[in-house]
Structures are given as structure tokens and as C-alpha cells.
Amino acid sequence: MVEPGCSGSSVRFFCTAGNGMETFLTEEVKKKLLAEDVCQIPGKVLFSSSAAIHRVTSLKAAERLFLLLKKDSPLRMPTRCSREAASLLQSRLLANRDQWIGAAVTWSRLQRELLASKGLGGTARSQRGGGTEDFAASKKHRSELREPQREEQHVEKPPEKKRMKEDGAEAEIKMESNSFCSKICLTGDDEASESVENVSFRISCKCSGSVSRSFSSQEVSRMMGAAVSRLLGWKADLKNPLLEVSLHLSDDYCLLGIPLTRLPLANRSYIKTTGLRSTVAWAMASLADIQPGFSVVDPMCGVGTILIEAAQEHQDACFVGVDIDDGQLQRANHNVLFAHLGKSIQLLKASSMGLPLLSGTVDAVVCDLPFGRKFGSNTNMAADLPLILWEMERILCPGGTLVVLLSPQLSCLLKKLLTQEPAEPALEQKAEPQAVAASCLSSSSPPDQQLHSQDRRPAAGLQQRQPPRRSSLKHQATFRVSLGAIDGLIQKYVKT
Structure with missing residues (x-):
């Protein structure tokens, strides 16, 4: 229930939003503020609400x-x-x-x-x-x-x-x-x-x-x-x-x-080191339809922006961040501790092409696939995308949700991968990856300890997996959003 403002009267506001974020902001003001007379124009959303002002300033999709x-x-x-x-x-x-x-x-x-x-x-x-x-x-x-x-004081002090x-x-x-x-x-x-x-x-x-x-x-x-x-x-x-x-x-x-505010709403006081735009990260988390008790994985978590945005609103779910880069994991660890989310977010060092998680054990996968534009990346995404996609699909449970942020070029490649008939698979890894999912999802140890205890490489031969003949991922929606100098595509899939 929306908390009414002190006056009880409706106030007319508008928020600015990044290109492509207007739809997310429109849905947010309707859901969180029970806003009325909502009007969406390029880069802005106008609405009326009688919600308390601190609720209005808590909007996540607004700039x-x-x-x-x-x-x-x-x-x-x-x-x-x-x-x-x-x-x-x-x-x-x-x-x-x-x-x-x-x-x-x-x-x-x-x-x-x-x-x-x-x-x-x-x-x-x-x-x-x-x-x-x-x-x-x-x-x-x-x-x-x-x-x-x-x-009664009439003598003014000189301005300081x-x-x-x-x-x-x-x-x-x-x-x-x-x-x-x-x-x-x-x-x-x-x-x-x-x-x-x-x-x-x-x-x-x-x-x-x-x-x-x-x-x-x-x-x-x-x-x-x-x-x-x-x-x-x-x-x-x-x-x-x-x-x-x-x-x-x-x-x-x-x-x-x-x-109405000194700082943009998009400036998050609970994030120490910024990575992906916080508004876009929040939008991706909102598409994952996270419910209480869900397990959510980001297989290329970077500094953990997506996980932190999701955990801020869903602290009754469990989140796992995976990355192969020690520096990124360290920054993610600092962000998690800074946001006081150590009990909700666990961090692992592993390759996104060999996730140390059991098949069908994850409710949602949310991932920002690196473009290699803003930050240098040793990963050849065009070549590695089939393996990364297969791993994300493998760990998802039936009915699970996949939300990915890609460049337009990678988006085209992803569509081809989901429709083409791949060649006969090479050597298949018969053994499942080491089952660290259960211990990770139930662990209450702080992230800095997990960085060392789970510091391991994927098992030999795991990277020789090939995608299945027919993908079980069904496309749900695509959103084009601005990331500054370039645009990205948020795509949502559900595992059938």
C-alpha cells in the first residue's frame, strides 16, 4: 500500500529517463506509487501521485x-x-x-x-x-x-x-x-x-x-x-x-x-564502485521476476551492480555472482560489503563457460555480456557465446528466466544460435560440474571468505561442451536501452 503524503493531495511530477527506460519507469510509478495520469514522452515520464515524497525519490528507473x-x-x-x-x-x-x-x-x-x-x-x-x-x-x-x-533579530551576519x-x-x-x-x-x-x-x-x-x-x-x-x-x-x-x-x-x-533533489535519483548511495548503469541494472533485475526464495545467478558479475540492485528489493532471495577476474571480484566484494548485502549475495571465482553449479538448480540468470568497448576484455564473445549460452541454459530450471544485455551484433548472433542446428558435439563431459551450488546458496559466510574458498577453475574438458540441438529458451521480450555512447539490447528468455 502506498503511504500518502503529509497533505494527502496529489502532486504532479515528471522524471527524466535514459533512452529506452521510459517503459520501465512507467511501470514502476504505476506499481510503487499507484500513479495516475501517467504520460510517457521520449526521455520523460509525467505522473500524478499522492505518495509520500520519500517514496517518490526512491524510484529506481528514473534519472x-x-x-x-x-x-x-x-x-x-x-x-x-x-x-x-x-x-x-x-x-x-x-x-x-x-x-x-x-x-x-x-x-x-x-x-x-x-x-x-x-x-x-x-x-x-x-x-x-x-x-x-x-x-x-x-x-x-x-x-x-x-x-x-x-x-526579533534584525542584524544580519555577513554570508560565509x-x-x-x-x-x-x-x-x-x-x-x-x-x-x-x-x-x-x-x-x-x-x-x-x-x-x-x-x-x-x-x-x-x-x-x-x-x-x-x-x-x-x-x-x-x-x-x-x-x-x-x-x-x-x-x-x-x-x-x-x-x-x-x-x-x-x-x-x-x-x-x-x-x-526536487540535489543529486540524480540514479546516483546510488549504496554502491561504492560503479559499473553498469544502475537504472539499466535495475531494469534487468525487474525483468527476472524474482520471487521469495529464488536463486539468482550472474555468471559474469563484474563489480556486482546487477546483483546489488536486485538484492536491494529482494533480500529474501539468494544471489550468486561469478567472475573469472580477480580484480572485478574484489571490487564486487567491496560493493557487497558496502551495501550490507553479504548475507544475500555470494561470490565465486569461475569461468562463465564452466559454471560450478548443478543443472536445473537456478531460478533466474541475469547477465551483462561484455561488449569490449568501455572496458577491455580478453573474452572473444562472438566465439565464446555458444558455450556461455549453453551454461546459462543448463543451470536454469524449467520455467526459469534468462535476462541478458548484449550489443546489437551479439544479439543477432544469439538469435542464430537459438535457431540453428549445430554440428555433432565433440567430446562430452559426462560428469556434472562440482556441486557447489547447494553449499553456496545456503552459506552465510562473508563474501571475502568465499572468494578464497571457491577459487577454482572449471574441470578439464568442460569447455568442450556443445549447445543442444534445440534450445529450450523461448524469447519473451527485447528492449533497446542507451548505455551512453552506444546502445544495448536487453533480451528476456524463459526456459520451457
Whole structure:
């Protein structure tokens, strides 16, 4: 059951998502938040929900979270006439002053709820859901408590300046004791509405399509900033704004929103060393249909991102990560310990072409097959894929699920492997691999001990296995997702 927000009223949000992740995010907001009026557009999902804000910020498929200020049809900007363009922006996006004031008050209420959900009361900063001042706050001061000013005190202290480094760039910030963020965390909505008269703000604009051919994002930001200042009396501040407004103009829509969190939702606080994108890893785990008591294996686990994302939501299942690389296993071990999932995730050193697990004992296999693009790989995936696929299929139980992430080239090869008639098999390994599955799945020893106790190579002759004449894997779905510079294909199969 979704926990209602403090006000009990529905709030309109939107989240950004990587290309191809919109479908996963849509299903997630419906399932976890019982969201209504869900609208999916390229790169974004809009929805309404009365769920508590800390539930909304727990979305796994989203990149950034915004309070929706306005969604409108696309603007047909006049060509190179800034005066007409500014007039159009004001008439379409700034016609309703009360809407902007109401959005600022709602944003302030959500910030208070985020602070309260972290057990910090109304005088602390939110590490993840703070306002725009928190966006720029240094790590040292993210969780510092702030003493509220007394109303009778009229002498203001000079702002304290700190230096910080964020995303590789030095930024100078100003800690103001009478800031808007401080006020809204100590007052109610009525008092907060009175505080929105002297707000410093910044417009962050993204233009695409025909609009970008007429005006740059900087030009539109300046025009919008001037209009907002005239309408609301707010002061533009490009360096240290108290409130940030995001504007996206495209040929399909016009979207205005206010960021609700300092960091992207995709930044996982429980993962120390990153590997595969956390949102994609979560999507793969969600396709595996993991149930309580399931055994789940990642035969090429790398730093363990997929297993950790899955175990975060299914701690009553058992997870096994396998990798042949000592360095990757060590990083995976650190991640597992950092996420406090040592009782749920076990790690083994073995080859994906000779898994030390009994046939038909695994409920789900989830694997990111290395592309050899971002990270170097000694594995010739095109040559080794038949053996890897056979091993994954072998350990799956009937009805088990296989979810793999592949490059488009490997995806084509996989389809051929599942339909072709292979040649007569070579030497067949008669003996089953050593049965370490049961002891691994029931072991409660910490991962660092397992790395040594299960440090073994596959038995001789095991790599001479050949795929069966007819694969028992039935294709269920394919999703194309962005991995940054390249795209990958998530494919789901069920063993019949």
C-alpha cells in the first residue's frame, strides 16, 4: 500500500529517463506509487501521485525528479526576433502568476517532508532532496544543522563563503542564514507563500528541434529570466540561486519543472564502485521476476551492480555472482560489503563457460555480456557465446528466466544460435560440474571468505561442451536501452 503524503493531495511530477527506460519507469510509478495520469514522452515520464515524497525519490528507473510546473504544446518561436519570442514565452508560460507561486509553495512543502522523512526535523538539510542551495552545498556541510534566526533579530551576519569542488569544477557558494530554503523548512504554507516575493532563481533551458535553430539555450534562458523577474519580482542569480527552474523546448512539447533533489535519483548511495548503469541494472533485475526464495545467478558479475540492485528489493532471495577476474571480484566484494548485502549475495571465482553449479538448480540468470568497448576484455564473445549460452541454459530450471544485455551484433548472433542446428558435439563431459551450488546458496559466510574458498577453475574438458540441438529458451521480450555512447539490447528468455 502506498503511504500518502503529509497533505494527502496529489502532486504532479515528471522524471527524466535514459533512452529506452521510459517503459520501465512507467511501470514502476504505476506499481510503487499507484500513479495516475501517467504520460510517457521520449526521455520523460509525467505522473500524478499522492505518495509520500520519500517514496517518490526512491524510484529506481528514473534519472532526475522534478515538480511539474507546466506542460504545454510546442512553441512556434519567431525566427531571430527576440522581442516577439520574449512576448510569446511570457504569454504562454508566465500568464498565470498564481501557478508559479503555488508551485514554489508546493516545492517548499515537499522539501520539508523530505527533511522530516530523514529524521532531521525542520532545521536540517536534506542530503538528497534539498533545495537549489543544497544543490551547490559542499560535502562537509550537506548534513549540518542550521540554527533558525529569531524573528526579533534584525542584524544580519555577513554570508560565509566556502570553496567546493563539484564535477571537477571549483564553485564558490554563499551560505545565507536567512535564505528561502531556511524559511520554508520552518514555516507553514501560508508563511511560505509570503516568502516567495524575494527569491533568487536561475533558468536552465534546453532547446531542441526547430527552436534550437532560431535561438540558443542561453538566449531563451535570458528571455525567460527577465520575464520571471518582471512577473514575480524574483531576482536572477546564475551562480547561487535559491530556486532553479528547468525549461525544455522541443518540436513536441514545452515543459517547465523545478528539480526536487540535489543529486540524480540514479546516483546510488549504496554502491561504492560503479559499473553498469544502475537504472539499466535495475531494469534487468525487474525483468527476472524474482520471487521469495529464488536463486539468482550472474555468471559474469563484474563489480556486482546487477546483483546489488536486485538484492536491494529482494533480500529474501539468494544471489550468486561469478567472475573469472580477480580484480572485478574484489571490487564486487567491496560493493557487497558496502551495501550490507553479504548475507544475500555470494561470490565465486569461475569461468562463465564452466559454471560450478548443478543443472536445473537456478531460478533466474541475469547477465551483462561484455561488449569490449568501455572496458577491455580478453573474452572473444562472438566465439565464446555458444558455450556461455549453453551454461546459462543448463543451470536454469524449467520455467526459469534468462535476462541478458548484449550489443546489437551479439544479439543477432544469439538469435542464430537459438535457431540453428549445430554440428555433432565433440567430446562430452559426462560428469556434472562440482556441486557447489547447494553449499553456496545456503552459506552465510562473508563474501571475502568465499572468494578464497571457491577459487577454482572449471574441470578439464568442460569447455568442450556443445549447445543442444534445440534450445529450450523461448524469447519473451527485447528492449533497446542507451548505455551512453552506444546502445544495448536487453533480451528476456524463459526456459520451457
